[in-house]
Structures are given as C-alpha cells and as structure tokens.
Amino acid sequence: xxxxxxxxxxxxxxxxxxxxxxxxxxxxxxxxxxxxxxxxxxxxxxxxxxxxxxxxxxxxxxxxxxxxxxxxxxxxxxxxxxxxxxxxxxxxxxxxxxxxxxxxxxxxxxxxxxxxxxxxxxxxxxxxxxxxxxxxxxxxxxxxxxxxxxxxxxxxxxxxxxxxxxxxxxxxxxxxxxxxxxxxxxxxxxxxxxxxxxxxxxxxxxxxxxxxxxxxxxxxxxxxxxxxxxxxxxxxxxxxxxxxxxxxxxxxxxxxxxxxxxxxxxxxxxxxxxxxxxxxxxxxxxxxxxxxxxxxxxxxxxxxxxxxxxxxxxxxxxxxxxxxxxxxxxxxxxxxxxxxxxxxxxxxxxxxxxxxxxxxxxxxxxxxxxxxxxxxxxxxxxxxxxxxxxxxxxxxxxxxxxxxxxxxxxxxxxxxxxxxxxxxxxxxxxxxxxxxxxxxxxxxxxxxxxxxxxxxxxxxxxxxxxxxxxxxxxxxxxxxxxxxxxxxxxxxxxxxxxxxxxxxxxxxxxxxxxxxxxxxxxxxxxxxxxxxxxxxxxxxxxxxxxxxxxxxxxxxxxxxxxxxxxxxxxxxxx
Numbered sequence: 001x002x003x004x005x006x007x008x009x010x011x012x013x014x015x016x017x018x019x020x021x022x023x024x025x026x027x028x029x030x031x032x033x034x035x036x037x038x039x040x041x042x043x044x045x046x047x048x049x050x051x052x053x054x055x056x057x058x059x060x061x062x063x064x065x066x067x068x069x070x071x072x073x074x075x076x077x078x079x080x081x082x083x084x085x086x087x088x089x090x091x092x093x094x095x096x097x098x099x100x101x102x103x104x105x106x107x108x109x110x111x112x113x114x115x116x117x118x119x120x121x122x123x124x125x126x127x128x129x130x131x132x133x134x135x136x137x138x139x140x141x142x143x144x145x146x147x148x149x150x151x152x153x154x155x156x157x158x159x160x161x162x163x164x165x166x167x168x169x170x171x172x173x174x175x176x177x178x179x180x181x182x183x184x185x186x187x188x189x190x191x192x193x194x195x196x197x198x199x200x201x202x203x204x205x206x207x208x209x210x211x212x213x214x215x216x217x218x219x220x221x222x223x224x225x226x227x228x229x230x231x232x233x234x235x236x237x238x239x240x241x242x243x244x245x246x247x248x249x250x251x252x253x254x255x256x257x258x259x260x261x262x263x264x265x266x267x268x269x270x271x272x273x274x275x276x277x278x279x280x281x282x283x284x285x286x287x288x289x290x291x292x293x294x295x296x297x298x299x300x301x302x303x304x305x306x307x308x309x310x311x312x313x314x315x316x317x318x319x320x321x322x323x324x325x326x327x328x329x330x331x332x333x334x335x336x337x338x339x340x341x342x343x344x345x346x347x348x349x350x351x352x353x354x355x356x357x358x359x360x361x362x363x364x365x366x367x368x369x370x371x372x373x374x375x376x377x378x379x380x381x382x383x384x385x386x387x388x389x390x391x392x393x394x395x396x397x398x399x400x401x402x403x404x405x406x407x408x409x410x411x412x413x414x415x416x417x418x419x420x421x422x423x424x425x426x427x428x429x430x431x432x433x434x435x436x437x438x439x440x441x442x443x444x445x446x447x448x449x450x451x452x453x454x455x456x457x458x459x460x461x462x463x464x465x466x467x468x469x470x471x472x473x474x475x476x477x478x479x480x481x482x483x484x485x486x487x488x489x490x491x492x493x494x495x496x497x498x499x500x501x502x503x504x505x506x507x508x509x510x511x512x513x514x515x516x517x518x519x520x521x522x523x524x525x526x527x528x529x530x531x532x533x534x535x536x537x538x539x540x541x542x543x544x545x546x547x548x549x550x551x552x553x554x555x556x557x558x559x560x561x562x563x564x565x566x567x568x569x570x571x572x573x574x
Contacts, residue, residue: 024173025123026222028082034221035077035091039070041217042210047324049213051479052206061415062206065101065389070214072098072391073111084123088115088132096422097393103207105418106140106152108392110211113139126176130163133180143418150195152207158187159215177222181215188212201481265291265308267383268331269315274302275323283322290315308333313365313388314534317565330383332397358455359404362442363390363412363420366564369439369531376446379404385413385439386566392422399423399431406430406455408462412442414499430455434462437499438473439531439564440572441466472497472515472571474508493568508536508568509544513551519573520552528555531562531570 026034042049042063049063076094080086092115095108117135121128137160141147162183166176188208192199269291278300287294291309309315312330319325361380364370365388370381380398384390395416399407407429409420414437424431432455436442448465449458477492486504488494495503495515502518505511512530520526528548532541541559548557562570 025125026084026173027123028080028084028087031084031087031124032077032080032082034218035087036074037221038214038216038218039067039074041220042070042214043067045210045213049206049210052203052209061101061386061389062103063210065104065415066107066207066210066214068100068391069095069098069104069107072393073107084118085115085120088118091115097391097396097426099392099419099422101389101415102418103152103210104389105143105392105422106156106207107211108422109140109143110136110156113137126163126167126171126173129176130160130167133160133163136160148195150191150193150198151205152211154191154194155184155187155205155208155211159184174222177219181212181219184208184215185212200483265310266332267310267312268306268308268333269312269329270306271316271319271325271328272302273305273319273323273325276301278303278322283319286318287315311367311563312383313385313565314367314563316388317534356404356451357406358451358458359399359402359407360410360446360449361395361398361402361407362410362446363395363416364439364442366531366534366562368561368563370563372443372560372562373410373446376443377449377451378410378446384416385564389413389415389419392419392426395420396423396426399427399429404429406432408449408455408458409433410436410442410445412436412439432459434459434466436466438471439562439570440469440471440529443572444469444574468574470498470519470573472512472519472569472573473567474512474515474569474571475567477504509540509547512544512569512571513547516548516552516571516573520555526552526555527558527572527574528552529558529560529572529574531560531564533562533564533567533569536568 046063046067049066050061052062073091073095075098076090077087080090088111092108092111095104095111099105099108113136114132116139118124118128118132124132133156137153137156140153140156144153147153159180162180163176166179171179188204191205191208192203195205198205280300280303283303283305284294287305287307290311291307294307305319307315316325316328359379360377361382362373362378363382363384364373364378365383365385370383373381379402382390382394382398384394395409399409409423409431411417411420411433417433417435417437420433423433434445436445444465445462448461450461453461473496475494475496477488477490477494480490481488483501486501488501488504493505493508493511494501495505495511497515497518503511503514505514516528520528530541530544530548532538532544538561541561545557545559549555564570
C-alpha cells in the first residue's frame with residue numbers, strides 16, 4: 001500500500017540506509033528516466049486504480065485513462081532532446097493529445113502548468129519543482145468549471161502547498177521530494193472525509209491514487225531503487241520486411257488496401273490477453289464473425305490477438321470476460337491509409353469538397369446506436385464511451401475529417417466531455433461541445449438539431465434538449481457493495497437512473513421494468529425508448545415491448561437494437 005511504502009521510505013532514508021542518486025538538481029537525461037519510472041509504477045497498479053469505482057458498474061477506467069495519457073506524454077518525451085524545457089513541453093503536448101477521460105485531461109493540465117511555470121530553467125532543483133507544481137495546480141483547477149475537493153485536484157493542490165512550504169527550508173532535493181510524496185499519500189487517505197460519496201463507497205479517490213503511484217515511481221527511481229532506461233522502439237515482427245513495424249503496416253502496403261474506400265473493417269484492434277484456461281481455437285471461432293485479418297496466437301495462459309473490426313468495443317467486451325487485457329491498441333486504418341496516400345503522393349485529385357455549414361461528430365459504442373446517430377445526421381462516429389474513452393487526439397482527428405465551417409461534438413459520456421473541450425485549442429475550426437452525458441441525451445440533441453439554423457441557435461436548442469430526457473441503464477455489478485440502502489452482490493443486475501443505482505435484481509428485463517416504474521410515477525403518457533445491448537437477443541427484446549406496454553398502457557414504447565457493450569439496456573423517457 002502507498003502509506004506503508006511512504007512511511008518505510010522516510011524511515012530508511014532518515015537512517016541513512018538509502019544510497020540512491022545524490023543529486024542537487026535533476027538534469028534532462030535523469031528527468032526522462034524518472035518520468036518513465038513514474039509511468040511504469042502507475043501502469044503496474046492500473047487495475048487497483050480501476051477497481052476504485054464509486055459505483056459497482058463496469059466503467060472502472062480511471063487507471064486505464066491515466067496510464068494511456070501518461071504513456072502518450074512519455075512517447076513524446078522519448079523524441080525530446082536532453083533539455084529540460086524540451087522534455088517538459090513535449091510531455092505537455094503528448095499528454096494533451098493523448099488525454100482520455102476527466103483524469104487524463106487533468107493530467108495534461110498538470111504537465112502544461114508545470115512546463116509553463118518552469119519556463120527556460122536548464123535543470124530542476126527544489127525552487128523550480130516548487131514553481132512547477134504550483135503552476136500545475138493553478139492550471140488544473142482552471143480546467144474544471146466546478147472543482148470538487150477530495151479528488152485528484154486536491155492531491156495536486158496539497159503537493160503545491162507542501163512544496164512551497166518545504167522550499168523555504170532549503171532542504172536537500174531528495175528530502176524535499178520524499179516529504180512531498182509522503183504528504184500527498186496522507187492527503188489521499190483523507191479524501192473519503194472530503195467527499196461523502198467516497199466514504200459511502202469505502203474507497204479513496206482513484207485519480208488521486210493514480211497520481212500518487214506515478215510519484216512513487218518517480219521517487220523510487222530518484223533514490224536509485226528502480227531506474228530503468230526508457231523503453232526502446234519495438235523491433236519488427238519476425239518475418240516482416242525491414243521498416244515494417246507490425247502486421248497492420250505490412251498488410252496496408254498492399255496496393256488495394258491503400259484505397260480507403262476498399263477497407264471493409266475500419267479499426268485494427270490488438271491486445272494481449274492473460275488468463276488461466278484460454279481456449280485459442282474457441283476465441284478464434286467466436287471473434288471470426290466480427291472482422292477479418294484475425295490472428296490469435298499463444299497458449300492457455302497468455303495470447304496475442306489481432307483483428308480488423310468495425311466494433312472494437314464488442315471485441316473487448318467479449319475478451320474481458322476471459323482474463324486480463326494489456327497492451328491494447330486500436331488504430332483507424334482508413335485514416336492511416338489516407339495519410340499514407342498523401343505521403344506517397346498517390347491520392348487522386350477529386351473535386352474540392354463543398355464545406356457544409358455545421359458538421360457533427362459523436363462518441364458512440366454499438367453498431368445499432370452508431371447507425372441511429374448516422375441516420376440523425378452525425379458526420380463522424382468515434383468508437384467509444386463507457387470503459388473506452390477516446391483521447392483528445394482521436395476527437396481532434398474526427399473533427400479534422402469533417403468538411404464543415406464549424407463542428408459540434410456530442411461526447412455522450414461524462415468522462416469524455418473534458419477531453420472534447422480540449423479540441424478547440426488544436427484546430428482552427430470553431431468547435432462547440434454539447435455536454436451530453438448519455439446516449440439518450442445525444443440522440444435528443446440530434447433530434448433538436450436544425451441544419452438551416454446557425455451555431456448559436458443550435459447550441460441553445462440542443463443544450464435544452466439534453467435536459468428534457470431521463471436516462472436509465474441496466475448493467476451488472478462488477479463488485480459487491482452497499483449503496484443507497486441497497487445490498488449489491490457481484491454479478492447482480494442493477495438499474496441506474498441518471499447515474500444513481502435505484503434497482504437491483506437477477507434478471508435484466510425485470511430490473512428494467514422496476515426502473516421504469518420509478519421513472520413514470522408522475523408521467524404515465526411518456527415516450528419510452530429502449531436500446532438493447534449485444535448481450536440481449538432480438539427475440540428477448542421483442543418480448544419486452546408488450547410487457548412494458550401492459551405495465552404502462554398510456555405510454556408510447558419503441559424498441560431498437562443498440563448493440564452497446566456492458567449495458568443490457570439503455571432507456572430514455574421523455
């Protein structure tokens with residue numbers, strides 16, 4: 001545990017037992033390795049952070065989002081010179097482009113604020129680090145419209161305050177950093193007292209703990225305990241031509257694959273799965289209908305999976321039930337192909353596309369829901385949402401693909417809104433984010449969209465529309481807990497109303513009906529729209545309609561295939 005480590009570290013250091021790097025300043029080369037060690041420590045504890053869900057729903061992705069954001073920063077750092085300024089600026093740039101989820105966006109602001117405050121400093125001593133953390137704290141708070149204490153923001157602010165206090169004491173660099181680290185671990189343990197919802201769930205803040213793990217790795221490496229060189233670029237896969245780094249690169253070199261219009265499956269999805277009794281042939285059989293270029297190699301304990309698919313969310317949902325996934329990578333091959341054509345000068349010379357007045361991009365998971373969003377006018381669909389938050393860069397690229405004078409982004413998930421908000425800083429195209437927190441809100445916003453109206457009127461109409469719909473969700477509990485007086489066991493079916501758990505049962509359809517009874521206490525003539533997930537058979541979904549109609553005879557009921565992973569049903573009531 002973090003607290004045990006912090007106490008032990010201070011005791012050993014005070015007793016003179018540590019013999020790490022006796023530095024007064026951190027130079028550029030050391031800074032690269034220290035950042036790499038921090039990211040490695042965070043990654044090693046990713047699943048523990050993911051498990052710190054306030055709600056027992058399958059959206060524990062804080063650890064994953066933070067790791068992916070930090071790794072994006074580290075990839076940029078690997079390309080930097082040995083100048084501290086260049087390293088910090090590249091870390092800020094990489095984390096901004098790679099930011100995923102709210103925690104990832106805050107991390108990107110931390111790097112940007114730190115780099116800005118340190119400026120042209122050639123090396124980092126206690127003075128520079130204190131300035132950097134103070135700048136990081138200020139910018140992180142500015143990024144949040146309504147900052148909440150007891151979160152990662154509190155950890156950053158307390159680190160800044162402690163750094164300012166200790167800097168005045170002229171402590172050695174090592175002692176300075178150890179005491180800051182110990183302080184933020186102490187603050188982390190107090191976060192449940194600052195935020196009642198954490199106390200109710202019996203957990204500390206996930207984002208704060210992630211930042212503490214990064215700092216742990218940084219301090220360990222500084223003390224010489226765990227220094228590792230920056231990871232080298234991966235060697236080409238055996239049997240591939242020189243210069244080709246992966247199976248995807250080799251396949252796309254084919255003349256026909258260079259044409260984006262001939263790529264049947266858009267997303268190249270790769271990952272490693274670790275389990276106890278993996279059935280390689282069964283995995284191949286189950287994944288085969290969902291794409292092509294399928295490769296599954298390994299044994300009963302670890303396997304590498306590669307597939308081209310149009311629904312990576314469905315693939316990941318299936319695999320996560322078999323074991324633990326690592327090294328997940330999802331690439332848009334259509335976009336890669338277009339970029340490659342441009343580099344090779346092989347692109348055709350089509351007539352210039354006529355820019356439309358307003359374009360729309362939306363974050364949606366599930367084949368059925370994606371089709372609905374396209375039918376309602378979305379120009380670009382980004383695969384993602386719950387458990388799979390797209391990065392700022394993915395959102396930016398989607399915006400860039402739209403030939404429009406202005407673009408509207410529909411995040412459709414509370415953890416995507418902040419990342420979407422960063423896109424405007426990366427493009428000259430005016431971007432408006434409609435803060436849709438759920439799929440039904442996104443659909444309601446699109447229904448209110450008027451292609452003939454200007455951006456101001458559409459923003460007002462769409463923002464008003466997302467407030468007119470009530471969202472319900474039926475999913476499964478990923479852990480046992482007690483919430484709102486409900487005793488929940490791992491595997492139970494739970495119903496949520498606007499994110500709050502209000503129903504628990506053993507059958508998805510029964511929980512949905514119970515959920516709707518709560519929704520329709522005062523509005524019996526409502527429009528009920530149900531989107532069923534890929535775990536629900538069409539027959540079961542069709543049987544649901546008369547059941548709902550019988551329970552609510554005054555209501556209008558519509559059932560659609562959503563195909564969304566993790567959630568048996570998503571329902572809207574208007």
